[in-house]
Amino acid sequence: DGNTSTEFEPDYLYNYPGIYDITLIVATITEPQCYDTLVFNHAVKVNESCRLIFPNAFIPSISGPSGGHYNINDKNNQIFYPLTEGVEKYRLEIYTRWGELIFVSEDINVGWDGYYKGKLAKQDVYVYKATGMCTSGREFSQTGDVTLYR
CATH class of the missing domain: 2.60.40 (Immunoglobulin-like)
Known part of the structure; x- marks a missing residue:
């Protein structure tokens, strides 16, 4: 859903039912900066709660x-x-x-x-x-x- 976090162990509350991907982007803080991305497809399933x-x-x-x-x-x-x-x-x-x-x-x-x-x-x-x-x-x-x- 486009939200981001810079926390070490983030928690997240999904507002709507659905299946969501999780994208992890890692970057170094030293020069030269290096980046890497890992995508977990269909990592979270949120059921309707009523x-x-x-x-x-x-x-x-x-x-x-x-x-x-x-x-x-x-x-x-x-x-x-x-x-x-x-x-x-x-x-x-x-x-x-x-x-x-x-x-x-x-x-x-x-x-x-x-x-x-x-x-x-x-x-x-x-x-x-x-x-x-x-x-x-x-x-x-x-x-x-x-x-x-x-």
């Missing part, structure tokens, strides 16, 4: 609705949201056990804060449905349940 990992429980904040915006580094577990990889479009729906839709988000950065109509939802098991599209264009649909603890 994952959503949901927790099975959370404890909402009792201080009131937060709007669902979360900080991935905050370990308080007060917002229900998935860890994602390779997700381009996203829709999260939360249902009561009786099938009533109580929350919808189409923003990957907004999860459910455990509130419904401004009030803390009761401790119970809720059903989630996540649908969307991977960066590769493949569609996904995932369902499961989450326990809200108070």
Whole structure:
């Protein structure tokens, strides 16, 4: 993909699935300078990564609705949201056990804060449905349940 590194042992994260060649170019730092190139054809195969990992429980904040915006580094577990990889479009729906839709988000950065109509939802098991599209264009649909603890 055209990126370069001068590190001794470089690491690289490929952004898209595919098969990539690796080119190693070596040069001396003394005069006269000498160069050599080695190409490893089809050296790296990157598979599509499209994952959503949901927790099975959370404890909402009792201080009131937060709007669902979360900080991935905050370990308080007060917002229900998935860890994602390779997700381009996203829709999260939360249902009561009786099938009533109580929350919808189409923003990957907004999860459910455990509130419904401004009030803390009761401790119970809720059903989630996540649908969307991977960066590769493949569609996904995932369902499961989450326990809200108070």
